[in-house]
Structure formats: structure tokens, C-alpha cells
Amino acid sequence: xxxxxxxxxxxxxxxxxxxxxxxxxxxxxxxxxxxxxxxxxxxxxxxxxxxxxxxxxxxxxxxxxxxxxxxxxxxxxxxxxxxxxxxxxxxxxxxxxxxxxxxxxxxx
Numbered sequence: 001x002x003x004x005x006x007x008x009x010x011x012x013x014x015x016x017x018x019x020x021x022x023x024x025x026x027x028x029x030x031x032x033x034x035x036x037x038x039x040x041x042x043x044x045x046x047x048x049x050x051x052x053x054x055x056x057x058x059x060x061x062x063x064x065x066x067x068x069x070x071x072x073x074x075x076x077x078x079x080x081x082x083x084x085x086x087x088x089x090x091x092x093x094x095x096x097x098x099x100x101x102x103x104x105x106x107x108x
Contacts, residue, residue, distance in 0.1 A: 006064055010092040011099050013060040018050055018100075053100035054093045061092020 049055050065088035069081065 002068075006068060006088070007092070007095050009067075010057065010060045010064040010088075011096050013064060014053060014057045014092070014096040014100075017056055017060065018053065054097040057096025057100075058089040058093035060096065061089035062086065064088065064092065 049059075062085040065085045069075075
């Protein structure tokens, strides 16, 4: 049950970042006013990251893993946690991509 809950938490986090967060507006409009070219690469990077459900899903997966780790009492970190966080990120990336693609096809 915890795995299913974690998968949906990761997808909800991914959906929020991709569609509902003001970060996309901040990155697209806030840096344009400054006119500096240094931030253009940063803006492009985050814009591409936030449009890719696989990429965003990966980052949401390991962040969700660490949120669950913190809520469980935050035992000392080890390499086992790093491997589990990476695997959670990969599983979340596949899950978020699958759900995002399936929902997009259902919406037409």
C-alpha cells in the first residue's frame, strides 16, 4: 500500500510542477525583463525539464523517497538510501511518463 501511495504522491508532485506551479511563469517572464543572457540557458533548461514528464518524474521520485524517509524517522544516510532513492526516481519517472501519456491520450 505504501508503494502505491508513494507512486501517486510522486505523480501529484510531478503534475503540480509541470502544470500548476508558478515556476514556469517566473522562469519565462521574470528573466526576460532583466535582459541578461546568462540566465537564458537556465530558463531554457528548466522550461525543457518542466515539460518532460519522464525528467520531472525522476526528480519527484527521489524527492518523494526522501520525504518518506524523513517522515519515517530519518535514520542515518547510507549508500543503501542513495541506491533506493535512485531506484525510486527511475520508477517514478516511468510511472509519471505512463500516466501523463495515458491521460493525454484520453483527453484527445
